[in-house]
Amino acid sequence: MNAKLQRPSVCNAIESLLMEKNWFRENGKALLQKLHEAGVEIVGEEKVVEVFPEAKLATEEDWGTEYLDLKISVKLVDDVTEAIEHINTYGTHHSETIITENATHKDMFLSSVDSSSVYHNASTRFTDGFEFGYGAEIGISTQKLHARGPMGLQALTSTKFVIKGDGQIRE
Numbered sequence: 001m002n003a004k005l006q007r008p009s010v011c012n013a014i015e016s017l018l019m020e021k022n023w024f025r026e027n028g029k030a031l032l033q034k035l036h037e038a039g040v041e042i043v044g045e046e047k048v049v050e051v052f053p054e055a056k057l058a059t060e061e062d063w064g065t066e067y068l069d070l071k072i073s074v075k076l077v078d079d080v081t082e083a084i085e086h087i088n089t090y091g092t093h094h095s096e097t098i099i100t101e102n103a104t105h106k107d108m109f110l111s112s113v114d115s116s117s118v119y120h121n122a123s124t125r126f127t128d129g130f131e132f133g134y135g136a137e138i139g140i141s142t143q144k145l146h147a148r149g150p151m152g153l154q155a156l157t158s159t160k161f162v163i164k165g166d167g168q169i170r171e
Helices: 021-037 046-051 060-064 080-090 103-112
Strands: 016-020 041-044 071-077 095-098 117-122 161-168
Touching: 016 021, 016 080, 021 041, 021 046, 021 071, 041 046, 046 071, 060 071, 060 080, 071 080, 080 095, 080 103, 095 103, 103 117, 103 161
Parallel strands: 016 071, 041 071, 095 117, 117 161
Antiparallel strands: none
């Protein structure tokens, strides 16, 4: 909720929500209802719309769209591997999070998602120059190679931030 609602127009707000199918059967409708009540427009795959008719049917374009608004795409996945594949295909390579108590899933997600910042059990809203201790933020690069001109070893490496939490949100 924090990652979508605190400031929906910023680059570290979530734009897509992937839910494991079994978890969705037990908890998904309630979560979507909370988002809907908070004013979030939901677009989802057919199975999501069947369970939550207030949602609109998503298009292929929705999976990679940065809405920067109170709108979110919702997809159901079989497992963490499918979620990682979807994120690496459609994501912005900016900030991604997994909410899980499964250590194997957590480790697989944190090591396999190709984004500048990956989170476990914490809001993506922490991806920010000030929050990371860099002072005023100039920008966030999602590129892996950013240097021009002569390059040494340091210019040929990139940084991936891995943040582990237990439910932290940004106030």
